[in-house]
Amino acid sequence: MSYLKKFERSRKLFERKDRLLSIASLSRLAKLDVGREKRKGIPEVILAEGKLARDVARISQAMVRRTGRAIISRSDGPQVRAVRSLMGEGSKVEYFSRSRMMIVRSKNYKSRRSGGRVGILTAGTSDIPVAEEAEVIAREMGCETRSFYDVGVAGIHRLFEPVRDLLKWGSDVILVVAGREGALPTVVAGIVDVPVIGVPTSRSYGFGEKGLAALAAMLQSCSLGMAVVNIDGGVGAGAIAALIANHVGESRMGKE
Numbered sequence: 001m002s003y004l005k006k007f008e009r010s011r012k013l014f015e016r017k018d019r020l021l022s023i024a025s026l027s028r029l030a031k032l033d034v035g036r037e038k039r040k041g042i043p044e045v046i047l048a049e050g051k052l053a054r055d056v057a058r059i060s061q062a063m064v065r066r067t068g069r070a071i072i073s074r075s076d077g078p079q080v081r082a083v084r085s086l087m088g089e090g091s092k093v094e095y096f097s098r099s100r101m102m103i104v105r106s107k108n109y110k111s112r113r114s115g116g117r118v119g120i121l122t123a124g125t126s127d128i129p130v131a132e133e134a135e136v137i138a139r140e141m142g143c144e145t146r147s148f149y150d151v152g153v154a155g156i157h158r159l160f161e162p163v164r165d166l167l168k169w170g171s172d173v174i175l176v177v178a179g180r181e182g183a184l185p186t187v188v189a190g191i192v193d194v195p196v197i198g199v200p201t202s203r204s205y206g207f208g209e210k211g212l213a214a215l216a217a218m219l220q221s222c223s224l225g226m227a228v229v230n231i232d233g234g235v236g237a238g239a240i241a242a243l244i245a246n247h248v249g250e251s252r253m254g255k256e
Contacts, residue, residue: 030062041243042242044067048075053081056075057082070102071140073235091107092105096132098132101137111142113144114249115246116144116172116244117171118172119147120147120177121162121166121175121177122176123152123153123178123179124203125150134234138242141239141242142242146165146169153183153184159188166192173195173245174192174195177237189221189225190223200228
């Protein structure tokens with residue numbers, strides 16, 4: 001085996017080991033998967049819910065030091081203030097009040113663009129927080145996003161213009177967020193030729209409350225070409241949508 005071949009083999013083995021073992025320990029508080037984005041294309045997301053404000057701040061600080069960016073979901077006011085206080089002027093903190101998503105970036109962090117395009121529709125205005133959660137994740141994974149709100153089946157005439165716009169734009173995947181009876185994703189999946197991801201929300205009451213009816217309806221859908229995530233699963237929906245769109249985007253940019 002030539003020297004160059006040995007070197008290349010060693011380099012690949014090192015990269016593989018680096019991807020598998022790139023987990024940073026933050027004392028006994030958390031184990032940060034800082035290599036997740038390199039390994040599988042999806043960044044680590046810090047769930048703030050259930051954590052002390054100071055712990056969220058420390059974990060976010062460690063993540064920014066290692067990767068240049070921290071993505072925090074389900075954060076509240078005290079947690080946001082703690083992060084802002086600890087990070088200081090050396091980082092930029094962006095907070096989305098509807099979805100409670102928070103993005104912290106170092107000043108020299110450069111966001112990438114993949115060329116992927118993710119379209120987002122919501123059935124009602126109350127579904128926007130979950131939709132925004134997915135949108136933030138898709139953007140942080142390099143995608144362009146385009147959203148239309150309050151286009152549910154209760155007034156189905158509202159739906160067709162946004163769908164036409166997303167298809168004309170060249171959306172690679174469409175996220176459809178709905179509560180109540182969860183009918184909108186089925187309708188959309190029946191009229192478009194791109195993958196649809198149904199996102200049930202807990203914005204419902206009565207029989208089938210807290211998103212159960214919406215989830216059941218989406219899982220029972222007869223429209224092919226649709227997948228479904230968990231109730232209020234905006235982060236998961238945004239991640240899988242971005243994975244799909246990023247592969248399409250890379251192919252698209254390679255042809256241009």
